[in-house]
Amino acid sequence: MAAVPLIAVRDLEKTYAMDGPPVHALCGVTLAIQRGEFVAVVGPSGSGKSTLMHILGCLDRPTSGTYHLDARDVSRLSDDDLSAIRNRQIGFVFQGFNLLARTSALENVELPLLYAHRNRIAPAERRVRALRALGAVGLADRASHFPNQLSGGQQQRVAIARALLNDPAILLADEPTGNLDSRTSIEIMEIFQRLNAQRGITIVLITHEPQVAAYASRIIQIIDGRLVTDLANASHRAAAAELAGGGHG
Amino acid sequence: MAFRSSLAIAVRALGRNRLQTSLTIVGMTIGVAAVLAMIAIGTGAEAAIGDQIRAAGMNLIVVTAGNYKVKSTDDFGGGAVEPSAALGLPDPLWRRALSLVEPTLVAHPEDDPMEKHDHPTARQRLGDSEAGLGSAATLTSADADAIRRIRGVQYVAEGLHQNVHVAADAKRWFTRLHGTDLQLPLIRRAWTFPNGRFFSAREQSRAEQVVVLGAVAAERLFGGENPAGRSVSIWKQPFRVVGVVTTASWMVAPAPGDDQFDAVYIPFTTVHRLLNLTKLNDITITAASTGEVSRIMNDVTMLLRARHRITDETPDDFTVTTQARQALAKGGLRPDVARAVVGNVSGLDKVTLEQLGKTLDRATRTMTALLAGIAAVSLLVGGIGIMNIMLLSVTERTREIGVRRAVGARARDVRSQFVLEAMTLSVTGGVAGVCLGLVVASGLSRYLHWSTTISPGAVVVSVSVAAAVGIFFGWYPARQAARLDPIQSLRYE
Numbered sequence: 001m002a003a004v005p006l007i008a009v010r011d012l013e014k015t016y017a018m019d020g021p022p023v024h025a026l027c028g029v030t031l032a033i034q035r036g037e038f039v040a041v042v043g044p045s046g047s048g049k050s051t052l053m054h055i056l057g058c059l060d061r062p063t064s065g066t067y068h069l070d071a072r073d074v075s076r077l078s079d080d081d082l083s084a085i086r087n088r089q090i091g092f093v094f095q096g097f098n099l100l101a102r103t104s105a106l107e108n109v110e111l112p113l114l115y116a117h118r119n120r121i122a123p124a125e126r127r128v129r130a131l132r133a134l135g136a137v138g139l140a141d142r143a144s145h146f147p148n149q150l151s152g153g154q155q156q157r158v159a160i161a162r163a164l165l166n167d168p169a170i171l172l173a174d175e176p177t178g179n180l181d182s183r184t185s186i187e188i189m190e191i192f193q194r195l196n197a198q199r200g201i202t203i204v205l206i207t208h209e210p211q212v213a214a215y216a217s218r219i220i221q222i223i224d225g226r227l228v229t230d231l232a233n234a235s236h237r238a239a240a241a242e243l244a245g246g247g248h249g
Numbered sequence: 250m251a252f253r254s255s256l257a258i259a260v261r262a263l264g265r266n267r268l269q270t271s272l273t274i275v276g277m278t279i280g281v282a283a284v285l286a287m288i289a290i291g292t293g294a295e296a297a298i299g300d301q302i303r304a305a306g307m308n309l310i311v312v313t314a315g316n317y318k319v320k321s322t323d324d325f326g327g328g329a330v331e332p333s334a335a336l337g338l339p340d341p342l343w344r345r346a347l348s349l350v351e352p353t354l355v356a357h358p359e360d361d362p363m364e365k366h367d368h369p370t371a372r373q374r375l376g377d378s379e380a381g382l383g384s385a386a387t388l389t390s391a392d393a394d395a396i397r398r399i400r401g402v403q404y405v406a407e408g409l410h411q412n413v414h415v416a417a418d419a420k421r422w423f424t425r426l427h428g429t430d431l432q433l434p435l436i437r438r439a440w441t442f443p444n445g446r447f448f449s450a451r452e453q454s455r456a457e458q459v460v461v462l463g464a465v466a467a468e469r470l471f472g473g474e475n476p477a478g479r480s481v482s483i484w485k486q487p488f489r490v491v492g493v494v495t496t497a498s499w500m501v502a503p504a505p506g507d508d509q510f511d512a513v514y515i516p517f518t519t520v521h522r523l524l525n526l527t528k529l530n531d532i533t534i535t536a537a538s539t540g541e542v543s544r545i546m547n548d549v550t551m552l553l554r555a556r557h558r559i560t561d562e563t564p565d566d567f568t569v570t571t572q573a574r575q576a577l578a579k580g581g582l583r584p585d586v587a588r589a590v591v592g593n594v595s596g597l598d599k600v601t602l603e604q605l606g607k608t609l610d611r612a613t614r615t616m617t618a619l620l621a622g623i624a625a626v627s628l629l630v631g632g633i634g635i636m637n638i639m640l641l642s643v644t645e646r647t648r649e650i651g652v653r654r655a656v657g658a659r660a661r662d663v664r665s666q667f668v669l670e671a672m673t674l675s676v677t678g679g680v681a682g683v684c685l686g687l688v689v690a691s692g693l694s695r696y697l698h699w700s701t702t703i704s705p706g707a708v709v710v711s712v713s714v715a716a717a718v719g720i721f722f723g724w725y726p727a728r729q730a731a732r733l734d735p736i737q738s739l740r741y742e
Contacts, residue, residue: 059736080659080660083662084659087656088657098651098739100265100652102265102266114257115658115659115662117659162656
């Protein structure tokens, strides 16, 4: 593993100043994630794991502490710079899929390229790349379908294709299996494991389900805004094998 | 490139909600069409008035028997002979410059009413052409024929005017009779013949007893019936009605008492034959080009002086004018209309066509502004429609905004997307509105005979205003969209 971690956060704090007393969502989280890791962040709801993901995903800025992404301090960047980082270095997968309605799978997948301001891509090239990404998640034949014509698992695969389009360093998945049945969940985890193993994409998976976290090779537990445990999970579940075996235990 | 991809995003987003999009565009279309149609009507009226003024007088020269340069209405009978005209010399430059500022006003000894003259005044010498036929019998149809041969002269019409009783069966109507030439309809460009025609060359050369009725006279004598082919009597002589004349101009409605349509027209040859006359009251001339009016006036003066054998010391026995009075009385503008417009100017005779034109222009511009202002309200409503739909859209698409932000859209990308969506709505509506406006304007011209003019400038302005409305009313919703917190919008249900 490289000496400089891909993600390095130090003493991360996030305080929401609501109407009442301030809410401390994160209280000094220090964490390093190396390139190519598959990390699951687990914790009960309200533990601050979503806040952590938003900061890691450059959707939010910490109240205090530093965040180095690929050796660059991003904790004080402007909104425009954060947008550019989200566009090029981070891919999001959400619980609710978040595909644009009445928009074909292909156009949904193309979306990040429309905002690739520093590296413009011709429409024809966009199409080729979007089709390739759809192929990688096994949906090349569904390119012209609208989200409402796709199953939940297919929609999530479209969302993964979208997240992968700009070849991001990190894939951030926020409860990606929350709306899916267990078999479909395994299919999604199979894609994650494959992307992690074959393309070396760093994956940060946020979940409250231990059996989903079990697919990751490292499990971090957060409770009340604090990092409680950080353990390697060498004997992680293998989704591909489970699918081949026809189920899991 | 950035603009093009933003536009693509905006168009794609709009395409997803076709009904909303098209209804909003319809609102905008109506607004722009209304503005364009109103401007078309206004500028059309302006152009029609300009056209009328040109038709009325800019290239119109009237030669009247007798010599009056009437100074003002309250000095009507005075009569001032203009020395330079009398000498047949071209105006010196300084006077031409002066005449641009105000109508010619040259003092003459005869102007002073207190002055005792030991010689007959011009009025006494030449008779009063206003007083009746033949009292200043200096113009002849041979003069008119000679004028026809002057270079640059377009049309010439002889004129003999009298008040007559016209009778059709039991109905009688006291009106104005014009003995004229068959070229008169070419001079009166706004004329149109709803029934029949003007008299023909053959009827004129044979001095036949044919008459063309003005619309008012026709209405008084025949009511709603078609008078063509019927018989009327003038001077106890039977005349065959060959046509009815009215105006095609929407500006002027024929009314009792006006000189053109409360009138009857017969060939001047017929007047000569029946009344045993050889002279004319006046000769109306048009110049082929307005720039040649002065030269032709001068040529006419020289020609008539030579023909009338007037020596250098003697004043003209005729008057050549292009004055507003002539234009107002005979040129197609009803005097009461003109007088109402120029009511603040004392002495209508002094009003030049230029002044009249300016005043009318001001009046029509005010009307155009008023019409456009009313239409602008509908444009405003269209704009508010866009704002409404955009605000709704921002709320409806909060999650979409969140997704776009998550995949790398900057706040300004979101803002420009929404502004561009609003602009796309308004410009599409604007372009459709221009098409609709053109259709409406041409419909108004065709079916209601309103003059409408659509200039390329008006089209460009309409579309630009539509785009500006889109930006103005799209800005606030777009700013709201750009300000949304990405995290909140991703969670929005």
